[in-house]
Amino acid sequence: EAVSGTIAEQAVPKAEIRSFPGFDFTSGVWRKAASLPPFRRMGAPLAVPPEATDVKVVHNGETLYVAFCCPFPGKLEAKEKLKHDEWPAGDHAEIFLAGKNGYYHFAFDCNGNRYDARGTDSAWNAPWEVRTEKRSGEWRAVAAIPLKSFDAGIEQNNRIRGLFYRARPSRGQERTVHSSWGGGKVHSFDTFGELVFALE
Numbered sequence: 001e002a003v004s005g006t007i008a009e010q011a012v013p014k015a016e017i018r019s020f021p022g023f024d025f026t027s028g029v030w031r032k033a034a035s036l037p038p039f040r041r042m043g044a045p046l047a048v049p050p051e052a053t054d055v056k057v058v059h060n061g062e063t064l065y066v067a068f069c070c071p072f073p074g075k076l077e078a079k080e081k082l083k084h085d086e087w088p089a090g091d092h093a094e095i096f097l098a099g100k101n102g103y104y105h106f107a108f109d110c111n112g113n114r115y116d117a118r119g120t121d122s123a124w125n126a127p128w129e130v131r132t133e134k135r136s137g138e139w140r141a142v143a144a145i146p147l148k149s150f151d152a153g154i155e156q157n158n159r160i161r162g163l164f165y166r167a168r169p170s171r172g173q174e175r176t177v178h179s180s181w182g183g184g185k186v187h188s189f190d191t192f193g194e195l196v197f198a199l200e
Helices: none
Strands: 002-004 007-012 054-059 063-071 092-099 102-109 114-118 129-135 138-146 159-168 177-180 193-197
Antiparallel strands (some): 002 007
16 A cells, blocks of 8 residues: 555455455455555544444456445444435445546445445446445445446556545444545545556
8 A cells, every 4th residue: 555645545456256255354365355554534534533444455357346344333323224226324335436437436334235326326327236244343345346337447547546435323422433545535536545456
């Protein structure tokens, strides 16, 4: 991981992945994945949130796989079942990825409810997948996003702007905690980091 100015940069390793890589983020294909640096409070890249959100990234040339490990204190808040593209409020994560036609937005919660959009146009839908698992004191997720779903051709350009973000609901008198990779801001392209996809 390196930093160029205020823009975070992260290499994304390439690995052979033929099936769902699972939730054990210390074994299997996840051992080849890259770990992002600890999240920072959104808009405040020097401020550390109370709980760390761990994210790993890897790809197989066709699909980007993103692992989220999200600790939570107390009761986990999220609705059990939402309609497609109904906003997953509560404890949730979001991924922003730049393509040839702007940026693309993928969001999900601990129950696997999904939302996607091109920019803010939620009528756009992509063939991506997310699976989730709840454990004691944390929830985990694996998102599998086909590169072609957001018009990414890494053979022509293997550097893609993106952002990883989490909203952890308020607790007691503390407000909702917004944290992200490098402290970048949602929907704010100039604060997105840069993902560098390995081609070999």
